[in-house]
Amino acid sequence: MSAISLSAVTKRFGDAAAVDGVSLEIAAGEFVALLGASGCGKTTLLRLIAGFDTLSSGAIRFDGTVMAGEGRHVPPEDRNVGIVFQSYALWPHMSVAENVGYPLRVRGIRGAAKADKVAEALAAVDLSGFEARRPADLSGGQRQRVALARCLAMDPAVVLLDEPLANLDVNLRASMEDTFKEFHERTKATMVYVTHDQAEAMAMADRVAVMEAGRVLQVTDPVTLYGEPASEAVARFVGNGSVVDCRVVGPAASGRAHVALFGHEADVRADPATLAPLGTTARLCLRPEHLTLSDGEGFAARVAKATFKGSHALLEVAPAAAPAQLLPVWAPRLVPTGTEVRIAIRDGWLLPGAAMRVPAARAA
Ligand SMILES: Nc1ncnc2c1ncn2[C@@H]1O[C@H](COP(=O)(O)OP(=O)(O)OP(=O)(O)O)[C@@H](O)[C@H]1O
Ligand SMILES: [Mg+2]
Structure with missing residues (x-):
């Protein structure tokens, strides 16, 4: 594992800065999520850390050693980074075992040493017994686990993940979140995980960096981020x-x-x-959980929208004093649209x- 230090990292495409003066210290072994809307610069920042792109200005260090900036550019293959993309990037003509073993072969690891590493990596992602299959004969989740095993087999110091769950359905995403957390505990690798899904970021990461227009707005642990957003933009984007x-x-x-x-x-x-x-x-x-339906106290409001969510209902209420403002409220039961209610602020x-x-x- 490596500590990653980003100092005023900037990447311009023409006149536009895709990444704009990002400074961030990521501890060795830390799991950091980069969270932000489409186009905010997440992938660009990840590519700069990997070494696929050169910086416009600033510097990137791994354990204090300059990887990019200050006139240097260490190529990706010399950074000991593992990368997992949204599109699994598996070789279609190779079996699962060959895919996982491929980077080892490139590094000159062969025979029993390679076979052991491949078996260990596949066991770690719960894919023992799938060695001979081709990627085409696997589900989306299984393919993503092969990509993860391939990354694991290399013992990378840094693992970069770019929306690895974006192609998977909701149930599979939840179980893959556990797979990523186990992967992190097992490898102790420094992980930078790009997503636009706040629930995913908060479920897995030690710290979340919220990005907007190439800049980092706030970086902190998920509980603080949700409970004490530093700005209106973060308050609206998260939760x-x-x-x-x-x-x-x-x-x-x-x-x-x-x-x-x-x-x-x-x-x-x-x-x-x-x-x-x-x-x-x-x-x-x-x-929504700060507000509750009440019998007496609170402010007067009208239910503008009500959605049944199974265990509870999500209401949107319009305060009588500010009818244009819609506030989401969790309620234990569905309340018909148009009902006059009182809402207490807890x-x-x-x-x-x-x-x-x-x-x-x-x-x-
Ligand atoms: N090679 C390039 N040439 C010109 N502009 C680029 C290039 N790559 C990215 N950009 C621009 O930089 C900005 C950031 O792009 P980036 O791919 O980093 O966003 P992102 O946060 O990963 O978005 P998404 O969530 O949609 O993947 C965008 O405005 C994009 O159009
Ligand atoms: Mg992207």
Whole structure:
């Protein structure tokens, strides 16, 4: 395993920067997900780490050694990286065992040593007994596991994965998440996993780096990312948070604030270091689980949409005080569209810094 250090990594295609000044320290053995919408630069960054593309500026180091930048470019084959793509990139004319053994053969490993490594790698992805099959005779999930075994057999220091589950169905994705986690524990390789699926990123990664337009907006562990997004963009992208205006009416207990919104007051979480002055308007991130249907307390709202989800229902409610704002709410049962309800605010996260944007509004 290698530590990866990215310093102001930039890649321009013509005038446009696909990756724009990304600095990120990835510890040896860490599992980091790069999360972002289509076109934000995830694949480009991965290709730069692998060495398939050259940098426009900045530097990439593995364990302190310059791989790219500062006038150097170490070719991919000398970086000891394993790569798993969305398209499995298996040789169709080779058997499973030949596919997995191919990179070993290229490295001059043959005979029993090679056979042992191949058997071990296939066992690790639960594909023992499939040695003689051709890729065409495997399911999508099995093909992706062959690609993973091929990567595993090489003992790479760094494993780069580009949306490896994108072609698989929902059930298979969940079981493959376990396969990737086991793979990580077994190899202790440093892993950089590209996805636009936030659930996938949060389920597997030690830390998630959220990207937008070539930049990293926030990088932190999944629990902090979900619970304490640093900006409105991250709050909206991760966990489908609603972001609404509120007024800070008082500091509550440490790490909390008292806010007013939709004609109602609530206690929410806040970073004391960035807590807005009393009376100012701030932006509040509300997750569906922060809101509950209530019998008395809370603000008045109307159910605008209701979707049955099996164990619960997902409602979208429009507050009477701001009918254009739709807030998702988990409910234990389906409530018909048009029903007048009261919604209690159990929690929320006051977005840091956002309050400075808006001048103080007089208390109504
Ligand atoms: N070889 C290239 N030449 C010109 N522009 C490119 C090239 N490769 C990527 N880009 C552009 O750089 C930007 C980032 O592309 P990239 O493939 O890294 O996005 P991505 O985050 O991986 O998206 P997706 O989730 O759709 O795979 C895009 O605007 C893309 O059009
Ligand atoms: Mg991509």
